[in-house]
Amino acid sequence: MKIAIAQLNYLIGDFEGNVNKILQYVEKAKSEHADIVCFGELATCGYPPRDFLEFSHFIKNANESIERLKAASEGIAIVVGNPSVNPVVEGKDLYNSAYFIADGAVQHIQHKALLPTYDIFDEYRYFEPAHDFELLEYKGKKIALTICEDIWNIGNENPLYKICPLDIHIKNDPDFIINISASPFSYHHAEARLEVLKANVDRYKKPIFYSNNVGAQTEVIFDGGSVVMSPNGLIHREMPYFKECIEYFDLDEVMNGATENAQPKDDIMEIHDGIICGIQDYFGKLGFTKAIIGLSGGIDSAVTAALAARALGPENVWGILMPSQYSSDHSVEDARDLSENLGIKHDIIPIKGIYDEFLKELTVHFKGTTFNVAEENIQARTRGTLLMALSNKFGHILLNTTNKSEMAVGYGTLYGDLAGGLSVLGDVYKTQVFDLARYINKDTELIPINSIEKPPSAELRPNQKDSDSLPDYADLDKILLEYIENRKGPTEIIDMGYDAQLVRRILRLVNINEFKRYQTAPALRVSSKAFGVGRRMPIVGKYLS
């Protein structure tokens, strides 16, 4: 038996486009004489469709997609995810379902049982969990069909759930397991996924065909990395990350378990590739091609520009240098060097004239006050307004260059440097931005060494340094990681040996700056806990603040 896995990039709500793409890969699979071709979770409508699921018109479109797939299923079985209607009045209206379509008909539907409702996931908002589990039979093989999270409660050891679908399926002795997923990327996630698959195979001694979605859906990036695992636990194949593709597997060879073929792994490489995928899909799926970026000469905007140039092509990236009276000479030089190294267009628009005009109009109101954050922010917002003006005039999307450390402690100006349609580095800590810069420079110096080595500065007042108002990034990032990713409280972090006053100051800054993050662009998610949809915090509150 020949089984194909097609890890594809879907566009949410684009039923026609998604089904056209699926049909194109069904034809490929047919021409390779595959018996079964597996697509991903909620492939017809794209994942996550969010509250579009609450529209009956949307669900009607999804069901019509299944009709189109039925018509194409002569001579091949199609495994595809689709939202299906719960016929029972009680409970949620929908199931998150896997359809097994062959010989012109839906042969089997298996609903998802374990509905992730944490971090970025809201599945219990929409879906009723499955309670029934039946194998399907096809061409003499018994198949256990599962959806994403359904294989993440091995032997019921995941405290979030109370049932383990495969413990039930296994009683009927399936020949193999198919899992269709929409499992989002974060660095380390591929390792976690392989461990989970291995634990399933160790427990059930059956091969698994795991088909994951690929591509970014706004800020959430799906990495593909579909897996075929042999019953002896060898990774028969781990498919590429961040790339649409189809591959074919002979069941006997998989059973045999003689070969191992996984992808190379490296955190910074994965973050680099994931962000490029995220930029490409944000632009491509919205129908845009060109990005505009404010270049300060610092490392964040340099790394953002380098990633954008790789994602969109240097000809589609426009760097704008906007020096003020507080900008150092080297800032402009570094930004100009960067643009030349990357081969991107760049222009210089000084902001002093506009800034002075703002101050002139505000003279009477600001009289008797001293220079403070108000004046600093006028500079940042002047730059934001210039960038948005060019964006509006010529149809570029402004890329936001703020990093996760700054987002965390609110070191940035709303409507100024926090402006932009997409935050490229908003889930990358400053110390990781340095690693990214070195990774980008591994073959040639694209990012000027000076941008990497000089002390970070916002340059909004004379001789300003980030270290004037922030702790050292090495310390800051470690404490932020414990609080944000690891959800440790102040006592636990202090007990790890960090300075108590510093910990309290940082946690307070994170909490009181929720209002800024609320109004900042979606940030490409590369960690296990990104700001945005996966981290839901009150703006108004008094906790550690």
Next chain:
Amino acid sequence: MKIAIAQLNYLIGDFEGNVNKILQYVEKAKSEHADIVCFGELATCGYPPRDFLEFSHFIKNANESIERLKAASEGIAIVVGNPSVNPVVEGKDLYNSAYFIADGAVQHIQHKALLPTYDIFDEYRYFEPAHDFELLEYKGKKIALTICEDIWNIGNENPLYKICPLDIHIKNDPDFIINISASPFSYHHAEARLEVLKANVDRYKKPIFYSNNVGAQTEVIFDGGSVVMSPNGLIHREMPYFKECIEYFDLDEVMNGATENAQPKDDIMEIHDGIICGIQDYFGKLGFTKAIIGLSGGIDSAVTAALAARALGPENVWGILMPSQYSSDHSVEDARDLSENLGIKHDIIPIKGIYDEFLKELTVHFKGTTFNVAEENIQARTRGTLLMALSNKFGHILLNTTNKSEMAVGYGTLYGDLAGGLSVLGDVYKTQVFDLARYINKDTELIPINSIEKPPSAELRPNQKDSDSLPDYADLDKILLEYIENRKGPTEIIDMGYDAQLVRRILRLVNINEFKRYQTAPALRVSSKAFGVGRRMPIVGKYLS
């Protein structure tokens, strides 16, 4: 038996402050010889605490709050909501619980069974549903303790749920029912709440003591309106909306069912009072007192300023008039008249000089292009930057004046008129803004009639009118209501008799402008479906767009 209901305003995460307040009301209740005093859902930590619940440090603080309440429970029983730890490994880590504390000890804990996971609610993200239901006995009375949603599945007719807690409780024949709630305001919600209580009383023939939280938590407003309903279905008492208070009820009198005493109801009055509550708590809980508002002479900024003046006092509201060369004379006059009527400070800062300076710096880049949205947005962003500069300098919070119709179709400039810390009218359709203006003017003309009667205009180019680019607001708002509040799809709305092309255009505008709403301030929620946390849509997608 004397039962007190204390509907209080809690601050999320402020355990010390919340418990101090609860203790103060416990003392009041003791001095009135109450036997039982009821507080609200998750009163110790404030509702909704969102992802703070994922921090064990937060839960530890909650448990310590219960210790403080135990110490105060001599001679009185305290009913209070608190998150409690699920001792079983499987399932979610927490319960949303009601504690019955008396004689220095927790006498009974009832967990919540029905966990709303829709609209603004994420309860299944955190909580395990209750499966056990037991009455408690106190001073010879059997009491059924329930939490909010637990009474919203009367006779299991709510399709979202599969169990009905009171159907189970009633088998043990309670004397009365207590419900502690955090049930958020929207216009019509008080009516819905009374209907639900009536349906419960009709089914069970038992009195209900319903204690709701009051006050705003960022954008979500809790209206109080706690209810005591007699077994014959009469509203023995509906407590005030948007007001912290405690009231006392004699059980025999409630049983008797001889009196009815409800609050007056009116959609616009409730929206008016709800928004004032929302502004007061946003400022008060964040520790701010002063608001700044851009006054255009139009109705949205006029209504926003009037509401702010009522919420914060006119002495704390600062109106800034920022005319451009496209502003009509009457705009400045109307805004000045408004300021004088309201008694608020106002200043005029013309934007022409700054706008011209922006255009000067952009001359070379804009060469050969024609005036379009880019130039319009520079004006709006110049105003945004001026307002934020004053806000930053003097510690005002900028109030956003955009209405729901504009938010829906993206008629506004990000970082310009869409700037601000809190959106006052972002859940109020334009047609409702007119109603609000007339309501505010019911005694005296505070909002100049001219602001109400002139055709709406953004005044960003010569002789611009909203009607140049938008459909008539009366039509627009009706179609938006069907799509947003009523979640009807295009076919259903067209079938209602609306022009097909207009419907498709409007629904498309709503969907493609999700990126703007993502970066806009939280909007005080007054309807059953507000933009923001209760309406979760992808930015990147292709559905009706």
